[in-house]
Amino acid sequence: MTWLKKVLLPALLGLVLHAGAHGAQAQLYQVPGQAPAASKDEVQIYMDRESELRGIVSIPDRKLSVLVQPEGREWREWRTSTLRIVAAVLILGMIAAVLIFYLFKGTIRIEAGRSGRMIPRFNGLERFAHWSTATSFLVLAISGLVVTFGRPLLIPLMGHDAFTATAIVTTWLHNFFSVPFVVGLLLMIVLWIRDNIPEKSDIAWIKAGGGFLGKGPGGHPEAGRFNAGQKGVFWMVVLGGLAMAITGYLMMLPFYVTDISGQQIVHVIHGLGAAVMIAGIVAHIYIGTLGMEGAFDAMGRGEVDENWAVEHHSGWYQTMRKRLGLRTPPRRHEIGEIDHHPAGAD
Template identity: 35%
Template sequence: MTTLTMTTAQVPSRAPSWRQRCWRLCLMLVLLVASLGVTQLAVAQADPNREMTTAAPGITAEQWRQVRSGETGPNYRDSRHESNYNLINASGETWRILRNRWVSPFGLIAVLGMASVITLFYLVIGRKHLDEPRTGRKLFRWSLFMRSLHWTVATLFITLALTGLNLLYGKFVFRTLFGDAVWAWMISASKVLHNYLGPMFGILLIVLLVKLLKDNIPKKHDLQWFKQGGGLVGKGHPDAGFANGGEKAWYWLLATAGLIVVASGFVLDFPNYGQGRDTMQWANIIHAVGALGLTAVALGHIYIGTVGTEGSLEGMTTGYVDETWAKEHHNLWYEEVKDQAISEEELAARKAGGSSEPSTAKPS
């Protein structure tokens, strides 16, 4: 008679202890208090007159009358050679109101709201563990090239998101905390990083999208994936190929809104191609709306791919995933490649031989 034994590492504990419950409750209270501060910051962002008092003091009703009637003289003109553009103009005021009254506050609500929802989800639902024990057999999923490309694009995205948020909101936080000297250095560094890394991100994003295109073509079973909330609704896991419905949605969001953000960023980054200030103003609004929306959704992608789902991060760090993970989350893909599964010993031998990838491995 054979006795089957399992180690504690193979069977994860799914029931949180009383200490974990207390910790989660305390974190929820902190989150609630922090949300009150976010509300106040959003209200402050929605006041366009607050910035106007320091950005352009002394603009009177008579000056606005002159601007709108075309009576402005050289003191109101752009100093560039042969430019007839008025530095004080109605379109600039429209841009300022859109940016300060709508884009800034609602963008802040979207980003911090998503972070709050994710935190609350983790506290209430917890991490998604595998339903069955790991088999220890590995399936190759991501090549070194694709992993390197993914992490490079991800690092650039996070850097651009942080510097962009600093450019938009940092003065309300860091200037108050550290003073003008530190704030001036931070905003200057953020601007340089954002301007120089943006084009690099755009080029590599296009390369990544091209490489992943064939695995992200929508299929009929993706609709069922969304109906089941990726497995949160109903029984069992919905069908999924190499990429599930959620991953495909993120891909096409990057392929549409992401490329729009890149294109508008190029308009802002290279003003020496003849685009006027009105074009730059609209590019700025489009860029901000798209970037803030992508940042909010990216938080969910990051959560699911790291602490939110057991086994997900392994594929993008080692290139291999456990058989159980593949069967539960990408069953259609698993059926195609299950005969290629190797043991941990075989994988270790490959690494010892200088390469952990199959000789016939494809980029994706």
């Protein structure tokens, strides 16, 4: 095999660089066994080129004739440095912001206390769509972050061999979980798009900071089934998720649609989109769990306490009151007492 290293490879490299140096009309020749046509300095000159350098190929795949693509250097800088900084700042910044918010505000309580009466909020299909998207999002986020940060963070911890195995498994998980993610996403669009169309009351909600940054004159700002904050999360997930899916499949099937610079652009959108979405979802998970009393019930058991509904979604609550035929007003929770209102009167 030494003849391969000593003779053939240098000869082929020389031949390729030689071809580029003389442009498209150059005659390609190199006698195996002779010194390569390009010195180390010459190689460096080619690598520093400001414009694309092509050789000649006789096969139909024209992109294989690209020898030097200067944008590739910018892309590599983005991939190995800028993306890591941007993603770390966005994601760790959001985690820090949420922790600071929690330290100052604590959990937002149901002011009137729990009424003990539960009203339906999300049916089984809606919760399936949410959890299918949410679990696959988590797998996609973690496996994607292994791709972004694996080399600098995991190789020093686990060594090259274990990282290779981890990277293979996580890449496989990333590809596989794209399917339930897209299925959940499409289902969510069909189920919830109507309730997420922006409307006038959203402006008042935003002006009042959603009731999070102190109370407006009327206490909690009014909201329908989804408030402006939830609508923001919906559109971020829908538009961001679709962009992630399109760019993801373009990377999974490289060069079917785009050329080399197209692949680089697609990758930049995917990497940046991932960082923005993960940061956004950190805030969403916080509000749905630690941040607000009673919120998790909506997606957990599919029903919410009536007082929670009154305080956070007063418009929607009024519609539900009529639909369920509730006559008495909500009350404070009496210990151990929980009523469910799937459809009937109270």
